[in-house]
Amino acid sequence: QQQVRQSPQSLTVWEGETAILNCSYEDSTFDYFPWYWQFPRESPALLIAIRPVSNKKEDGRFTIFFNKREKKLSLHITDSQPGDSATYFCAASADYNQGKLIFGQGTKLSIKP
Amino acid sequence: GPKVLQIPSHQIIDMGQMVTLNCDPVSNHLYFYWYKQILGQQMEFLVNFYNGKVMEKSKLFKDQFSVERPDGSYFTLKIQPTALEDSAVYFCASNWGGSYEQYFGPGTRLTVL
Numbered sequence: 001q002q003q004v005r006q007s008p009q010s011l012t013v014w015e016g017e018t019a020i021l022n023c024s025y026e027d028s029t030f031d032y033f034p035w036y037w038q039f040p041r042e043s044p045a046l047l048i049a050i051r052p053v054s055n056k057k058e059d060g061r062f063t064i065f066f067n068k069r070e071k072k073l074s075l076h077i078t079d080s081q082p083g084d085s086a087t088y089f090c091a092a093s094a095d096y097n098q099g100k101l102i103f104g105q106g107t108k109l110s111i112k113p
Numbered sequence: 114g115p116k117v118l119q120i121p122s123h124q125i126i127d128m129g130q131m132v133t134l135n136c137d138p139v140s141n142h143l144y145f146y147w148y149k150q151i152l153g154q155q156m157e158f159l160v161n162f163y164n165g166k167v168m169e170k171s172k173l174f175k176d177q178f179s180v181e182r183p184d185g186s187y188f189t190l191k192i193q194p195t196a197l198e199d200s201a202v203y204f205c206a207s208n209w210g211g212s213y214e215q216y217f218g219p220g221t222r223l224t225v226l
Contacts, residue, residue: 034213046216
Protein backbone atom coordinates (compact mmCIF):
# COMPACT_ATOMS: atom_id res chain seq x y z
CA GLN A 1 0.00 0.00 0.00
CA GLN A 2 1.60 3.21 -1.19
CA GLN A 3 0.56 6.02 1.10
CA VAL A 4 2.54 8.75 -0.65
CA ARG A 5 2.59 8.93 -4.43
CA GLN A 6 4.66 11.13 -6.67
CA SER A 7 4.45 12.07 -10.31
CA PRO A 8 6.01 12.18 -12.74
CA GLN A 9 8.70 9.54 -12.22
CA SER A 10 11.10 11.65 -14.23
CA LEU A 11 11.01 15.18 -15.55
CA THR A 12 13.26 17.16 -17.84
CA VAL A 13 13.03 20.93 -18.18
CA TRP A 14 15.23 23.57 -19.74
CA GLU A 15 17.34 25.85 -17.62
CA GLY A 16 15.29 28.86 -16.56
CA GLU A 17 11.94 27.08 -16.81
CA THR A 18 9.68 26.14 -13.91
CA ALA A 19 9.65 22.51 -12.85
CA ILE A 20 6.51 21.18 -11.16
CA LEU A 21 6.67 18.01 -9.09
CA ASN A 22 3.48 16.46 -7.76
CA CYS A 23 2.67 14.49 -4.64
CA SER A 24 -0.49 13.03 -3.16
CA TYR A 25 -1.23 11.17 0.04
CA GLU A 26 -3.92 9.03 1.60
CA ASP A 27 -3.67 9.35 5.35
CA SER A 28 -5.51 12.45 6.57
CA THR A 29 -3.62 12.32 9.87
CA PHE A 30 -0.37 13.31 8.16
CA ASP A 31 0.56 16.76 9.37
CA TYR A 32 4.08 17.37 8.13
CA PHE A 33 5.24 17.18 4.53
CA PRO A 34 8.94 17.60 3.85
CA TRP A 35 10.59 17.48 0.46
CA TYR A 36 14.03 15.92 0.38
CA TRP A 37 16.44 16.02 -2.49
CA GLN A 38 19.05 13.42 -3.11
CA PHE A 39 22.05 13.49 -5.41
CA PRO A 40 23.50 10.20 -6.67
CA ARG A 41 25.21 8.22 -3.90
CA GLU A 42 24.56 10.94 -1.33
CA SER A 43 22.23 11.15 1.63
CA PRO A 44 18.85 12.84 1.24
CA ALA A 45 18.77 16.39 2.51
CA LEU A 46 15.79 18.43 3.61
CA LEU A 47 14.89 21.04 1.00
CA ILE A 48 11.65 22.57 2.22
CA ALA A 49 8.67 21.46 4.32
CA ILE A 50 5.08 22.47 5.04
CA ARG A 51 2.45 21.88 7.72
CA PRO A 52 -1.27 21.78 6.80
CA VAL A 53 -1.93 25.06 8.61
CA SER A 54 -0.51 26.73 5.49
CA ASN A 55 -1.37 26.23 1.84
CA LYS A 56 1.88 27.69 0.57
CA LYS A 57 5.49 27.70 1.69
CA GLU A 58 8.18 29.57 -0.17
CA ASP A 59 11.95 29.46 0.12
CA GLY A 60 13.78 31.26 -2.64
CA ARG A 61 13.10 29.49 -5.92
CA PHE A 62 11.30 26.61 -4.20
CA THR A 63 7.60 26.78 -3.36
CA ILE A 64 5.23 24.16 -1.98
CA PHE A 65 1.55 24.48 -2.83
CA PHE A 66 -0.68 22.43 -0.54
CA ASN A 67 -4.32 21.41 -1.05
CA LYS A 68 -5.59 19.71 2.10
CA ARG A 69 -9.04 18.96 0.74
CA GLU A 70 -7.65 17.05 -2.24
CA LYS A 71 -4.69 15.64 -0.28
CA LYS A 72 -2.28 16.95 -2.86
CA LEU A 73 0.79 19.07 -2.87
CA SER A 74 3.29 20.22 -5.42
CA LEU A 75 6.81 21.55 -5.45
CA HIS A 76 7.52 24.36 -7.90
CA ILE A 77 11.09 25.17 -8.80
CA THR A 78 11.31 28.45 -10.66
CA ASP A 79 14.27 29.53 -12.80
CA SER A 80 15.58 25.94 -12.81
CA GLN A 81 19.35 25.55 -12.69
CA PRO A 82 21.49 22.56 -13.76
CA GLY A 83 22.50 22.18 -10.11
CA ASP A 84 18.86 21.41 -9.29
CA SER A 85 19.19 18.09 -11.12
CA ALA A 86 18.50 15.46 -8.47
CA THR A 87 15.87 13.04 -7.26
CA TYR A 88 13.18 14.73 -5.21
CA PHE A 89 11.26 12.82 -2.57
CA CYS A 90 7.99 13.93 -1.09
CA ALA A 91 7.47 12.56 2.40
CA ALA A 92 4.81 12.67 5.07
CA SER A 93 4.67 12.22 8.81
CA ALA A 94 1.95 12.12 11.44
CA ASP A 95 2.27 13.30 15.01
CA TYR A 96 1.43 10.00 16.63
CA ASN A 97 4.21 8.16 14.79
CA GLN A 98 7.12 9.92 16.48
CA GLY A 99 8.11 11.46 13.20
CA LYS A 100 8.39 8.31 11.10
CA LEU A 101 8.67 9.50 7.49
CA ILE A 102 6.76 7.84 4.68
CA PHE A 103 8.48 8.56 1.38
CA GLY A 104 7.11 8.66 -2.13
CA GLN A 105 8.86 6.94 -5.00
CA GLY A 106 10.67 10.09 -6.05
CA THR A 107 10.85 12.27 -9.14
CA LYS A 108 14.13 12.35 -11.01
CA LEU A 109 14.57 15.90 -12.26
CA SER A 110 16.99 16.79 -15.01
CA ILE A 111 17.70 20.38 -15.99
CA LYS A 112 19.05 20.88 -19.51
CA PRO A 113 21.39 23.84 -19.95
CA GLY B 114 24.59 22.01 9.71
CA PRO B 115 24.24 19.07 12.08
CA LYS B 116 25.95 15.91 10.89
CA VAL B 117 25.02 12.28 11.25
CA LEU B 118 27.91 9.93 10.65
CA GLN B 119 27.72 6.32 9.53
CA ILE B 120 30.39 3.64 9.66
CA PRO B 121 31.29 1.86 7.44
CA SER B 122 30.35 3.50 4.16
CA HIS B 123 30.37 0.16 2.38
CA GLN B 124 30.21 -3.40 3.66
CA ILE B 125 30.41 -6.61 1.66
CA ILE B 126 29.59 -9.87 3.41
CA ASP B 127 28.57 -13.41 2.64
CA MET B 128 24.97 -14.48 3.10
CA GLY B 129 24.39 -15.87 6.57
CA GLN B 130 27.02 -13.75 8.25
CA MET B 131 26.27 -11.13 10.86
CA VAL B 132 26.72 -7.43 10.16
CA THR B 133 26.54 -4.37 12.38
CA LEU B 134 25.92 -0.95 10.91
CA ASN B 135 26.98 1.98 13.07
CA CYS B 136 25.47 5.42 13.33
CA ASP B 137 26.76 8.42 15.23
CA PRO B 138 23.73 10.71 15.51
CA VAL B 139 23.72 14.44 16.15
CA SER B 140 24.85 14.92 19.75
CA ASN B 141 21.72 16.38 21.35
CA HIS B 142 19.23 14.34 19.36
CA LEU B 143 16.87 11.96 21.10
CA TYR B 144 15.07 10.05 18.34
CA PHE B 145 16.88 7.71 16.01
CA TYR B 146 15.75 5.97 12.83
CA TRP B 147 16.88 3.45 10.28
CA TYR B 148 15.65 3.52 6.69
CA LYS B 149 16.38 1.11 3.87
CA GLN B 150 16.79 2.16 0.24
CA ILE B 151 17.12 -0.33 -2.56
CA LEU B 152 18.87 1.13 -5.60
CA GLY B 153 16.57 3.43 -7.56
CA GLN B 154 13.69 3.20 -5.10
CA GLN B 155 12.39 5.30 -2.24
CA MET B 156 13.60 5.03 1.30
CA GLU B 157 11.47 2.84 3.51
CA PHE B 158 11.17 3.16 7.25
CA LEU B 159 12.56 0.29 9.28
CA VAL B 160 12.52 1.32 12.92
CA ASN B 161 12.62 4.23 15.30
CA PHE B 162 14.20 4.30 18.74
CA TYR B 163 13.82 6.56 21.74
CA ASN B 164 14.94 6.41 25.34
CA GLY B 165 16.51 3.02 24.88
CA LYS B 166 13.48 1.41 23.31
CA VAL B 167 12.07 0.58 19.91
CA MET B 168 9.03 2.81 19.41
CA GLU B 169 7.80 1.39 16.15
CA LYS B 170 9.04 -1.02 13.51
CA SER B 171 7.82 -1.76 10.02
CA LYS B 172 7.20 -5.13 8.42
CA LEU B 173 10.63 -4.77 6.78
CA PHE B 174 12.22 -5.00 10.23
CA LYS B 175 12.55 -8.76 10.28
CA ASP B 176 13.28 -10.92 13.31
CA GLN B 177 16.90 -11.04 12.19
CA PHE B 178 17.20 -7.30 12.77
CA SER B 179 17.96 -5.61 16.07
CA VAL B 180 18.87 -2.11 17.20
CA GLU B 181 20.50 -0.67 20.27
CA ARG B 182 22.38 2.33 21.57
CA PRO B 183 24.32 1.24 24.63
CA ASP B 184 25.25 4.13 26.96
CA GLY B 185 25.01 6.89 24.38
CA SER B 186 27.48 5.29 22.01
CA TYR B 187 26.72 4.38 18.42
CA PHE B 188 23.15 3.63 17.42
CA THR B 189 23.52 0.26 15.73
CA LEU B 190 21.55 -1.92 13.36
CA LYS B 191 22.51 -5.57 13.55
CA ILE B 192 21.41 -8.15 11.02
CA GLN B 193 21.96 -11.79 11.97
CA PRO B 194 21.91 -13.78 9.77
CA THR B 195 21.98 -11.71 6.59
CA ALA B 196 20.05 -12.63 3.44
CA LEU B 197 20.51 -11.62 -0.19
CA GLU B 198 17.50 -9.31 -0.02
CA ASP B 199 19.19 -7.30 2.71
CA SER B 200 21.46 -5.74 0.08
CA ALA B 201 20.59 -2.03 0.09
CA VAL B 202 21.74 1.31 1.39
CA TYR B 203 20.84 1.80 5.02
CA PHE B 204 20.35 5.36 6.19
CA CYS B 205 20.42 6.44 9.79
CA ALA B 206 18.59 9.58 10.83
CA SER B 207 18.17 11.50 14.03
CA ASN B 208 15.84 14.14 15.40
CA TRP B 209 16.06 16.17 18.59
CA GLY B 210 12.37 15.72 19.33
CA GLY B 211 11.22 19.31 19.22
CA SER B 212 10.45 19.27 15.52
CA TYR B 213 9.88 16.76 12.78
CA GLU B 214 13.08 17.51 10.93
CA GLN B 215 15.24 14.44 10.53
CA TYR B 216 18.89 14.64 9.65
CA PHE B 217 20.20 11.80 7.54
CA GLY B 218 23.62 10.23 7.49
CA PRO B 219 25.49 9.40 4.27
CA GLY B 220 24.32 5.79 4.35
CA THR B 221 26.01 2.40 4.50
CA ARG B 222 25.90 0.41 1.30
CA LEU B 223 25.47 -3.23 2.29
CA THR B 224 26.16 -5.92 -0.28
CA VAL B 225 25.25 -9.49 0.65
CA LEU B 226 26.80 -12.10 -1.63
